[in-house]
Amino acid sequence: MTTTGGRVWLFGDNIDTDVLAPGHLMKLPARELASHCLKAVNPVFAKDVKPGDFIVAGRNFGLGSSREQAAESLKLLGLRAVIATSFARIFFRNAINLGLPAVALDVSDAFNEGDAAQIDLHKGVLKNQTSGTEHLFPAMAPALLEILDAGGLMPLLAKQLAAKKLRDAPRHPD
Amino acid sequence: MGLLVSSAQTLVEKIIARASSRGSVTPGDFVTVSVDLAMAHDSSGPRRWRPRLEALGVGLWDPERVVIVSDHYVPAVDAASAAILKDVRAFVRDYGVRHFFDMRGISHTIMPENGLLRPGMLAAGGDSHSPHGGAFGCFIAGFGATDMTAIAVTGETWLTVPQTRRVEWDGAPGKGVCAKDIMLFLCREIGTENHNLVIEYGGSAIAAMSMDERMTLCNMAAELGADTAIIEPDQKTLAHIRAHGGEVEDASLKRWRSDANVAYESVFRFDARSLSPQIAAPHYPGNSGALSDFEGAKIDQAYIGACVGAKYNDLEMAASVLKGRSVKSNVRLLVAPATAKTTERAAKSGVLATLTEAGAILLPSGCGACAGMGHGLLAEGDVCISTTNRNFKGRMGHKDAFVYLGSPYAVAAAAITGEITDPRDFLS
Ligand code: SF4
Numbered sequence: 169m170t171t172t173g174g175r176v177w178l179f180g181d182n183i184d185t186d187v188l189a190p191g192h193l194m195k196l197p198a199r200e201l202a203s204h205c206l207k208a209v210n211p212v213f214a215k216d217v218k219p220g221d222f223i224v225a226g227r228n229f230g231l232g233s234s235r236e237q238a239a240e241s242l243k244l245l246g247l248r249a250v251i252a253t254s255f256a257r258i259f260f261r262n263a264i265n266l267g268l269p270a271v272a273l274d275v276s277d278a279f280n281e282g283d284a285a286q287i288d289l290h291k292g293v294l295k296n297q298t299s300g301t302e303h304l305f306p307a308m309a310p311a312l313l314e315i316l317d318a319g320g321l322m323p324l325l326a327k328q329l330a331a332k333k334l335r336d337a338p339r340h341p342d
Numbered sequence: 343m344g345l346l347v348s349s350a351q352t353l354v355e356k357i358i359a360r361a362s363s364r365g366s367v368t369p370g371d372f373v374t375v376s377v378d379l380a381m382a383h384d385s386s387g388p389r390r391w392r393p394r395l396e397a398l399g400v401g402l403w404d405p406e407r408v409v410i411v412s413d414h415y416v417p418a419v420d421a422a423s424a425a426i427l428k429d430v431r432a433f434v435r436d437y438g439v440r441h442f443f444d445m446r447g448i449s450h451t452i453m454p455e456n457g458l459l460r461p462g463m464l465a466a467g468g469d470s471h472s473p474h475g476g477a478f479g480c481f482i483a484g485f486g487a488t489d490m491t492a493i494a495v496t497g498e499t500w501l502t503v504p505q506t507r508r509v510e511w512d513g514a515p516g517k518g519v520c521a522k523d524i525m526l527f528l529c530r531e532i533g534t535e536n537h538n539l540v541i542e543y544g545g546s547a548i549a550a551m552s553m554d555e556r557m558t559l560c561n562m563a564a565e566l567g568a569d570t571a572i573i574e575p576d577q578k579t580l581a582h583i584r585a586h587g588g589e590v591e592d593a594s595l596k597r598w599r600s601d602a603n604v605a606y607e608s609v610f611r612f613d614a615r616s617l618s619p620q621i622a623a624p625h626y627p628g629n630s631g632a633l634s635d636f637e638g639a640k641i642d643q644a645y646i647g648a649c650v651g652a653k654y655n656d657l658e659m660a661a662s663v664l665k666g667r668s669v670k671s672n673v674r675l676l677v678a679p680a681t682a683k684t685t686e687r688a689a690k691s692g693v694l695a696t697l698t699e700a701g702a703i704l705l706p707s708g709c710g711a712c713a714g715m716g717h718g719l720l721a722e723g724d725v726c727i728s729t730t731n732r733n734f735k736g737r738m739g740h741k742d743a744f745v746y747l748g749s750p751y752a753v754a755a756a757a758i759t760g761e762i763t764d765p766r767d768f769l770s
Contacts, residue, residue, distance in 0.1 A: 182534075182626065186734040190741075191714030194385065195422045208741050228535050231567060232734060234386060234470040236486040254537055257569055258470055262486035309372050311500060321488050322394055325495065329398055 173284035173297045174220035174248045177213060178276065179206070183225055183252075185232035185259065189241050202241035219246025222285045226252065226276050230259020239263040239270075249287050251275060251294060264312050267320035273305045289316065350601035352506035353572055354540045357481040357598070361464040369505040369538075369607070375464055379407050380493050382468035383449050384426055385414040385713075388433035390487035391494055395437075402437050403497035409441040409458060410434055411449035414715055416708040423715075447681025447707040450474035450561065450649040454553070455681055457588020461575040461598035466493050471649055471731065472570070473563040477556035478583065479575035479598050481540075484564065504538050504569040505607035506600070510545035513615035518766040520659060521551060521558035522651065522729065522749035524612075526620035526630040529565050532610060534628040536568040539607060542600065543573050547614040553582045554655035561650040562731050565627040574599040619765060621727075622747040625735040633752060636762045643726040644669070644757035645738075646697075646750055647678035647705070648712040651729025656680075656750040657688050660729075661696040663754035663768045669701030670760035676718045678705035700757075711738050720745070727756045 187208045193201055206213045223242070229252035230238060239262040242250060249269040253276065263270040269289055275296075279285065283298035290313065294303040307313075318324035349366055351359065359367045361375040382391070387410055395401065402408055410430065418424035427444075434442045443452045450471050453459055461479030466472070472484040485493065493499050509532070511524060524547075541563050548556065556573050563571030573579075575595055583590045600606075622630035646652055646660050657679060669675045677697055679685040685707060688694040698704060711718035712730040719739035720726055726738060726745045733745035748756070751765035758768065 184734045186714070186732075186737045190736050192719070192736070192739065194715075195426075208735055228537075228567060231534065232470065232732065234468060234472075234484045234486050236386075236390070236488060239486070254535060256567060257537065258484050258486055261489055265486065265488035265492075309502075311372065321492055322397070325492055326398055329400065 173286050174222050175218065176222045176224050176279045176281065176283045176285050177210070177217065178279060178281045179209065179223060179225040181226035182228045182231060183209070185230060185235055185238040188230065188238035189235055191233070194235065194237065198237065198240060199244055201237055202244040205241040205245060214245060217245050217247070220248045221246070222248055222287070223250045224252070224275055224279045225250065227254050229255050230263070231256035234258045236262045236266065239266050239268055243268045264315055265321040267316055267323070269316055271305055273303060275303050278303060289313065350604040352600040352604050352606065353479065353542060353574055353598055354481055354506050355503065357462055357464055358501060358503055360462065367503045369503050371503040372500065373503060374498055374500055376498055377407070377466045377493050378463045379409065379458065379465040380490065381409040381411065381449055381453060381465065381472070382490050383410070383414055384412040384416070384430045386468035386487050386490065388430045389426055391491050392429070392433055394491045395495065398495065400495050402439070402494050405438040406440045407497070408439045408494065409453065410439050411443045411452050412445055413448045413452070414709045414713050416445040416716070417706055419716055445706070445708065447684065448649040448709060450557070451653055451680040451684070454478060454557070454582065455586055455683055457583050457586035460583060460588060460590050461579065461594040466490065466499060470564045471561050473568070474557050474561040474649055476560035476563065476570050476572040477553060478579055479573060479594070481570060481572065483570040502538065504540045506542050507536065507539045508542050508544060508606040508609040510609065510611045511543070511547035511614045512545045512611070513547055513613050514550065515547060515614040515617055518751045518769050519614070519617050519619055520749050520751065521555040523617055523620040524614070525559060525562040525565065526622050526627065526747060527617060529562070529622065529628045530630045532566065534565055534567045536566045539568045541566060541568045541571040542606070543571060545611070548573060549576065552655055553578060554653040557653065558650050562627070565731055619749060619752050621752065621762060622733060624733055624744040624746065627732060627747060633748070633762065633764055636746065637764065639746065639762045640725060641673060641727045641746070641756050641761060642724045643718070643720065644673060644675045644753045645711060645718060645726055645728040645730065646753055647676065647710055647728070648730040649680055650731040651750060652678055652680040652684065654684050654687050656729060657684065657693050657697065659750040660754040661693045663751050663765050664700035664702070664758065665696050667700055667758050667768065669757045673757055673760045675700070675702045675757040676705055676711070677702045678710045678718070679707050682707050714738055727753050727762065729753050
């Protein structure tokens with residue numbers, strides 16, 4: 169599953185959920201909220217980011233609240249993947265659950281803002297097409313790849329329910 | 343006879359082994375666990391769950407094991423938040439949710455207040471400060487809305503078994519020093535990236551602490567970046583559960599503890615006697631230091647609120663500083679008790695009158711300004727000192743406001759002088 173290159177947006181350490189999805193704007197519809205994503209640290213990002221682009225960030229990406237809108241905003245903006253040196257636990261789970269690949273890899277120094285990148289999740293390869301470097305990462309747990317391949321946990325759950333893997337799930341009460 | 347293989351387990355490993363129906367688990371194992379209790383609030387829960395449940399055409403796996411708390415948008419400040427709250431009530435009715443707390447207070451404090459947490463339980467909370475409940479010897483961690491929806495539907499989730507890091511505090515902290523100071527100290531000392539770890543607190547200082555204070559320690563495991571935190575149950579734990587309508591067996595004291603010879607990921611030992619009041623400067627809980635380093639910093643607002651910082655003990659600490667004193671004229675002191683019962687208790691004991699006589703303004707119980715919602719938000723350039731757990735940029739209002747984090751003692755002291763002040767000056 170290789171895509172043609174997207175542009176890289178660089179961010180530092182400790183990008184928190186209030187910067188990704190500000191608390192006081194949480195009542196806004198998801199797409200509007202997404203237009204404020206990361207504004208506090210990069211005012212043009214949400215405006216100029218294109219589907220297929222990448223975020224390359226430092227340590228502890230997504231720390232803070234459990235709000236899924238933090239990952240959802242990035243997904244809605246069309247990010248291909250978020251690559252960070254490390255992730256906060258809930259953000260990582262949220263991203264995978266929404267079908268947004270989150271890969272823990274320390275490559276901030278290997279990318280410049282605007283570089284073209286390409287990723288193959290199954291092989292575990294991230295390419296910087298601008299500089300021509302390749303960065304390997306360990307394959308994800310098969311259960312997580314299954315979620316990503318299905319486009320997120322909800323589509324996977326729907327598939328499993330349809331396949332009657334959850335035969336005894338209760339029906340919606342009327 | 344062969345040698346006995348050491349099967350020493352930490353408390354967290356025992357809980358995860360039980361919940362995944364395995365004899366034992368090892369850190370790093372990828373396991374599916376069954377969830378004993380699932381909590382979500384008005385922001386993370388029903389409004390995110392309903393469309394998904396409807397799309398899937400399913401109900402809740404077990405409405406008896408679901409807790410819904412309206413605490414973020416309460417009380418409604420506009421039509422949008424009113425609609426969210428209305429939808430929560432409709433969801434609870436339509437799906438037969440067993441435990442519903444509508445505007446009664448903040449979820450993490452509401453759960454123990456109603457005896458819902460027990461040692462050995464594996465619980466999932468749709469909020470990052472769910473570790474709060476680890477004070478009761480259960481494994482409770484925070485999850486996002488999609489994870490929570492899947493849990494609500496299946497009663498299961500996946501976990502990578504975390505390692506356990508033991509953090510011990512011995513000795514009695516001095517006057518004016520409390521669990522919040524311990525946490526601000528730890529955010530600096532062990533950092534905010536304790537990824538894939540559970541913090542297990544222990545030591546004589548923790549044994550001597552009230553349950554309210556233990557909740558503060560566990561709550562801020564979120565700031566430490568840990569999966570969650572846990573404290574082995576003792577008599578105090580059981581007494582608290584029983585006094586709040588919960589049922590728990592004596593046998594849980596022996597069953598739900600780490601084995602004596604267990605190998606922790608690491609063990610940290612600290613002396614509570616040498617700890618001084620701590621402050622975290624804007625805009626990061628790990629940006630902390632001794633309060634003395636920040637003395638004299640001017641403040642506009644003092645905020646006593648949040649799950650972590652407005653439990654009964656917290657109000658009591660603030661009152662002990664404010665008793666017979668008043669809030670400086672150009673400073674606003676806002677108090678949002680964590681739950682309605684907290685307000686009730688403080689009203690009965692006189693703590694509330696002490697606070698309001700000093701000039702405090704009472705706000706509704708709920709997340710409020712801590713979540714950047716409701717009342718008490720900050721303007722551009724405002725400086726606030728707060729008993730909350732996070733001071734990220736923009737969290738409490740304008741992105742160019744400044745929030746210091748401190749203990750209830752420290753926040754009360756700053757409200758009196760209008761600047762960061764050692765609260766011990768006010769405690770005889
Ligand atoms: S009071 Fe603050 S920290 Fe606690 S649950 Fe509410 S928003 Fe989260």
